[in-house]
Amino acid sequence: MQMGVLGVGALAEALIRGVQQSNCPFEWCLSPRSTQRVAQLQALPGxxxxxxxQSVVDQCGSLLVGVRPAQLEQLAASVHLTPEHHLICLSAGVELQALQQAFYPARVTRMMASIAVQYPCSSVFLYPADTGLSATFTAAGYGVQSFATEVQFEASMLSVCVNAWWLEQIQALADTLVTQTGMNLPEAVALLARAQQESAVLLQHRPEMTPAALAREIGTPGTFTARGLDHLKTTQADQPWVEILSQLLAELKRPF
Ligand SMILES: NC(=O)c1ccc[n+]([C@@H]2O[C@H](COP(=O)([O-])OP(=O)(O)OC[C@H]3O[C@@H](n4cnc5c(N)ncnc54)[C@H](OP(=O)(O)O)[C@@H]3O)[C@@H](O)[C@H]2O)c1
Known part of the structure; x- marks a missing residue:
């Protein structure tokens, strides 16, 4: 796979580094701005x-757009595209229709990811679905999820936010383990990271069960787990999470 990059920022760099570590590295052709970042990436094979x-556009049919939303207009004015070009746009919060207008006559797919894309086996989200792109990123080891509507795709950005919220929770629990057991912080974090990985494994392998049903399967009556689940329920510990998620979702649904 050959892919051009227009705007080599933090997220584009993370994706390039991740893909180049995978079993299916790409051939990348980068725009030259962001001199320092580009010079470091140039040291990677491929x-x-x-x-x-324009030279990126002339060499590549597939083009990753890594600029911020406010920089899109200037970028679009700097290139001449054809209907054969396929733009994969990372710029958050800009609707597909606006991107299609800005980059006419090229085809556009929106992509969302977190900085974790620097490691293959993290995830990328697409809108609209694109079989070829899905196959390419799946082959490189990424989880690929596509959405039926643009509102759902926008919500994938919030799943990226939820990652950070979980990390804060892990910090609080790890601090408690450190204080009360004498474990050091990296040991406590490794323990909790494994626990979280196991939740993901259960969710992936038991799709017929809801997360709550799985929780109750682990927390059979009388166990420490069940006591914890009951305590979290009684104190409505999930409420602040639900509140902020639904507030942010409501904001996302407004026109940009
Ligand atoms: N970073 C994250 O963790 C993250 C996570 C999720 C989503 N996103 C989304 O991804 C998008 C990119 O974010 P980012 O953090 O990667 O931004 P960034 O680090 O600011 O990268 C943008 C890059 O594009 C370059 N650029 C701007 N205009 C250009 C042009 N006309 N031609 C060529 N290059 C140009 C910029 O160069 P200059 O610095 O010289 O302007 C900069 O290097 C944003 O919409 C953001 O919301 C980012």
């Missing part, structure tokens, strides 16, 4: 740098 944006 990465080259073009002289300007």
């Amino acid at each position: 990465v080259s740098v073009a002289t300007d944006n």
Whole structure:
């Protein structure tokens, strides 16, 4: 797979580094702006740098767009695209229709990811679904999820936010383990990270069960787990999470 990159920012760099570590690395052709970042990436096998944006476009049919929303207009004005070009756009919060207008006549797919894409086996989200792109990223080891509507795709951005919220929870629990057992912080974090991985494994392998049913399967009556589940329920510990998620979802649904 050959992919051009227009706008080599933090997220694009993470994706390039992740894909190049995978079993199916790409050939990347980078736009030259962001000199320091580009110089470091150029040291990776399979990465080259073009002289300007148009030269990236001339060399590649698939183009990753890594600029911020406010930079899209200027970027679009700097290139001449054809219907054969396929743009994969990371810019958050800009609707597909606006992107299609800005990059006419190219085809556009929106992509969402977190900085965790620097490691293959993390996830990328797509809208609209694209079989070829899904196959390419799946082959590189990524989890790929596509959505039926753009609102659902926007919500995938919030799943990226939820990651950070979980990390804060892990910190609080790890601090408690450190204080009360004398474990050191990396040991406590490793323990909790494994526990979280096991939740994900259960969810993936038992799709017929809801998360709550799985929780109750682990927390059979009389166990420490059940006591914890009952305590969290009684204190409505999930409420602040539900509140902020639904507030942010409501904001996402407004026109941009
Ligand atoms: N970073 C994250 O963790 C993350 C997570 C989820 C979503 N996102 C989304 O991903 C998008 C990119 O974020 P980011 O953090 O990667 O941004 P960033 O680090 O600011 O990267 C944008 C890059 O594009 C370059 N650029 C701007 N205009 C250009 C042009 N006309 N031609 C060529 N290059 C140009 C910028 O160069 P200059 O610095 O010289 O302007 C910069 O290097 C945003 O919409 C963001 O919301 C980011």
